[in-house]
Ligand SMILES: [Zn+2]
């Protein structure tokens with residue numbers, strides 16, 4: 001599917017691959033650094049430029065910015081050609097930050113009340129009460145959800161585990177699971193806060209469905225299971241048995 005019923009679609013590119021040293025089992029991966037996923041999007045069919053680009057979670061480390069420069073080179077644009085920035089949630093590891101030797105670019109913030117055809121901002125509370133996912137359609141028709149820390153990475157998602165060090169209340173944990181279910185029920189591809197893109201398919205949703213009862217406070221949000229089951233059924237039907 002190339003056309004999206006007249007809904008504008010977008011190109012996207014990860015400028016900085018997210019990493020998180022802390023694993024859900026408590027291990028620390030020494031080779032990983034704490035850095036968020038930074039994603040650039042621009043309308044399909046247009047050359048990326050200050051007038052049409054949005055950079056999501058522009059918090060760069062010294063090594064991350066080098067990765068970003070290399071990818072911007074491939075697009076034949078500079079950091080300064082990026083127009084707007086959008087921050088999924090007000091945590092220091094997602095807000096605008098550039099290494100000290102990078103000249104300050106002229107980014108403008110994308111305000112949450114700005115309407116852009118084809119882009120929907122969806123409130124995904126839990127990890128942060130005002131966390132907004134930025135969602136759009138890709139050229140291939142897939143619904144792409146850039147969700148910040150509503151999902152940390154695939155391993156954390158599959159473990160139904162969370163950054164307990166944030167000192168969550170039970171109500172916040174329940175909100176987190178509801179947000180995960182809402183994201184999974186609508187996204188075809190999740191771009192998480194600290195990891196590689198996650199494809200939402202029948203296998204992933206089946207796993208989440210099976211393991212959710214072991215999540216903390218799962219009994220406080222029985223609505224998560226039917227939401228996941230509906231998505232699992234939908235994705236199972238999409239699998240062509242001849243394939
Ligand atoms: Zn966060």
Ligand SMILES: [Zn+2]
Pocket residue numbers: 036091093094149193194
């Ligand atoms: Zn984060």
